[in-house]
Structures are given as C-alpha cells and as structure tokens.
C-alpha cells in the first residue's frame with residue numbers, strides 16, 4: 001500500500017532519507033519541505049569559496065532542485081517552512097508564500113539541522129558580524145568583504161569552523177585576530193594539539209587574544225567594538241565560530257523527547273518517541289561507541305548516514321545506525337588536524353587512560369619532502385584498548401586517522417594495531433608507518 005513520507009529539511013540528512021525511500025518504494029509519495037532556496041549543498045565547502053579556491057558557490061550544490069524532482073521523483077517544496085508538528089494527528093503545519101497549510105503523513109523525517117551559536121546577538125541587525133552556516137551566509141560574507149574592504153578582522157571561537165575562518169581571512173591578506181576565552185583551543189583537542197595549532201597560528205601571522213572574556217559586541221557604522229575584560233577591541237568585521245546547537249524547536253514544541261544538549265533523542269533505528277516520526281543529522285544526538293553514552297556531534301558523515309539508514313527503516317528494511325566514534329578532520333594552512341575517539345580527559349570517566357605522544361616521519365628520511373606528523377594516543381592501561389587518537393601534520397599524512405577510527409570501531413587494543421599489515425613504499429610512508437610506530441611504543445606502556 002502506498003504511503004506518504006514528509007521530510008523537514010532538504011540537506012544532507014533529509015535529502016538522503018527522501019532519496020532512499022524513493023529508491024526502495026518508488027510508488028510512495030515523498031515530499032521534502034525546505035525553508036531555504038537550496039537543497040543538498042555542502043556547507044563544508046563554503047570556507048573554500050570565501051578564500052577563492054572554489055570559484056562558484058553553485059559548485060557546492062550536489063543535487064539541484066530540478067534533478068531532485070526529475071531524476072529522483074521527489075516532490076520538493078522550496079521556501080516552505082514547517083512551523084508545527086502534530087504527532088497525535090500525524091500532521092504538520094507548513095508556511096509558504098501561499099499561506100499556511102496542513103499536510104498529513106504516514107512517516108515523518110525531521111532533518112532540521114543545526115543553528116550557529118551567536119552569543120545571543122540578533123545578527124539580522126548586524127552588517128559586520130557573521131556566522132557561517134549556509135550558502136546564503138557565504139554569499140553575504142563574500143559581498144561584505146568586497147563592499148566593506150576590511151583590513152582588520154577577528155574570529156571568535158577555536159573549533160573547526162573558527163580554524164577554517166582564520167585560515168580564510170589570513171589567506172585573503174587581512175590582519176586576522178583570534179579571540180578565545182581560554183588558553184586551550186576547543187576541548188575536543190588534546191593540549192599537545194592545541195599548542196601546536198597555536199604555534200601554527202603565530203607562524204602564519206595570526207594575532208592571538210587568548211584568555212579574553214567578551215562582555216559585549218556592538219556595531220557602529222564603520223566598525224565592530226568588542227568590550228572584553230582586557231579592554232576594548234575594534235575590527236572591521238567579526239566572525240563567530242562558536243559551534244552550533246540542534247535546530248530542535250519544532251520537536252520540542254511537539255513533545256518529542258530531547259537528549260544531550262537538547263538534540264532530538266532517537267533510538268538506533270532513528271525513531272523518536274513517536275511512532276512513525278524519525279529524525280537524523282545535526283538535530284539529533286548520537287551514541288558514542290567508545291564513551292558508551294549519547295553525545296552531540298554534528299558532522300556531515302553522521303548526517304548523511306543517518307538519513308540513508310532512516311530511509312531504509314522507513315521503507316521497511318530494519319537497519320540500525322551503529323553509532324559514532326567521534327572522528328573529524330580539518331585543514332589549517334599546509335597542515336591538517338584530525339581526531340577520533342575520546343580525549344584523555346573524556347576517557348577518565350570510564351577507563352584508566354594513559355596518554356602518550358610521538359613525532360614521526362611521514363616517509364623515509366632519505367625521501368624528498370619527508371615531513372613530521374605528531375600523534376597523541378590514548379589507551380586504557382588495564383586492557384590496552386585504544387581509546388582515542390589525534391594527529392597533526394601534512395595534508396597527505398593525517399587521513400591515517402581513519403585507521404585509528406577503524407580500530408576504535410572494532411574495539412582493538414594497541415597490540416592488535418601493531419599487528420595490522422599496513423602498506424609501505426617510500427613515497428607513501430616509512431617502513432614503520434606512524435600508526436605502527438605509535439602501536440609499537442604503546443605496547444610497552446601497558
């Protein structure tokens with residue numbers, strides 16, 4: 001019997017669910033409501049559009065609305081905002097230029113994503129203070145960079161979007177300041193990694209304003225004034241890279257259960273507490289397989305995979321989403337930073353963790369362009385199990401984080417990792433790959 005699936009949100013999670021259900025149940029009616037004008041775009045590409053490495057912002061659109069409709073047979077309603085969910089009656093209320101209208105569903109997928117944190121500022125009334133989330137944000141920032149011709153800018157916040165914005169502004173030739181309330185960058189980074197990143201900032205000419213508590217941000221006609229405990233700072237433009245919170249208002253109002261950081265609570269089948277209502281992506285929490293608890297980790301692979309798996313479940317193929325191990329990677333000038341698993345601090349909650357650090361070569365010492373990669377490894381002293389790893393080094397070396405992520409997923413010990421048969425040839429790695437070397441050292445610590 002044909003069913004009706006409604007999807008709220010047309011990006012990674014929502015579009016993945018819609019496409020999957022249309023693939024498996026072509027006769028079902030699948031309608032995607034997207035409040036913006038784009039679907040299926042890569043927010044992760046926007047910093048590269050700002051720095052000019054991606055020429056056209058439209059290149060960040062993976063699936064055009066036309067293709068969604070014509071090739072995937074999805075009924076797409078752009079600039080349609082869902083303003084209420086009525087779980088009892090299995091209906092949603094949608095607002096568009098045509099007014100308000102109720103739509104009935106058999107299944108509902110909530111994929112509303114996340115909202116950038118903005119220190120309580122209403123950025124609609126600011127012309128010089130920005131967050132970066134959507135393609136429209138990217139266009140607005142690009143235009144302002146051109147119109148306002150800034151010379152001195154600041155980035156507030158030391159997470160991965162903050163790092164990307166710092167790099168972008170510096171590459172554009174602007175005097176770039178990094179404002180952060182602590183000495184340590186985002187808590188997800190080990191101290192060793194945070195210190196190396198700060199060294200890199202200084203080497204690239206970024207001015208560090210650490211231990212800086214912000215009391216107020218005001219905007220005048222020609223500048224942004226930031227009042228801090230260390231006095232007043234003035235900039236032409238300011239970017240907030242403070243992280244995101246789940247876009248949960250619809251779910252909250254509908255009585256859908258929320259979890260960590262008020263992200264929507266789902267079981268491993270991506271079901272909420274209401275039958276027929278699913279959720280996935282940045283608006284949901286996820287189960288951390290190493291920490292063995294729910295966390296809020298809004299990243300693209302989780303969103304895409306959860307959307308895909310929600311689609312399988314809605315279509316009748318019962319499939320669990322296994323969880324995450326907290327893997328991420330970011331470029332910062334000519335180096336990259338990658339992490340997976342728990343930090344030493346996080347691991348203390350459930351384990352007896354030890355942490356060690358090594359610097360190794362990315363290729364044999366005789367080979368051209370050999371560089372250094374820094375690894376920080378966390379293992380459980382009692383069992384030898386790997387708990388986390390962080391890498392900082394050249395771009396072509398730090399995707400090795402995926403070996404650690406695979407080891408974490410498989411609950412491997414550092415001894416197991418030593419026995420992995422990893423590839424070797426001089427242009428790619430030394431005979432003891434940095435991962436094997438880390439394992440060789442780690443075996444002696446337990």
Ligand SMILES: Cc1cc2nc3c(=O)[nH]c(=O)nc-3n(C[C@H](O)[C@H](O)[C@H](O)COP(=O)(O)OP(=O)(O)OC[C@H]3O[C@@H](n4cnc5c(N)ncnc54)[C@H](O)[C@@H]3O)c2cc1C
Pocket residue numbers: 008009010011012013014033034035036038042043044045046047080081082083111112113114132133134161247250280281282283298299300301303329
């Ligand atoms: C600058 C930047 C860089 C990033 N870089 C990386 C990276 O390198 N690696 C990585 O893994 N992740 C990265 N991310 C995170 C990644 O983009 C997100 O995890 C991913 O986009 C989440 O997908 P989603 O579908 O859950 O949510 P979103 O992409 O937020 O999409 C949600 C959609 O729902 C729509 N919507 C919301 N509410 C409603 C409503 N009521 N009615 C109708 N529509 C609604 C929104 O308009 C939006 O289009 C980055 C994010 C940003 C902003």
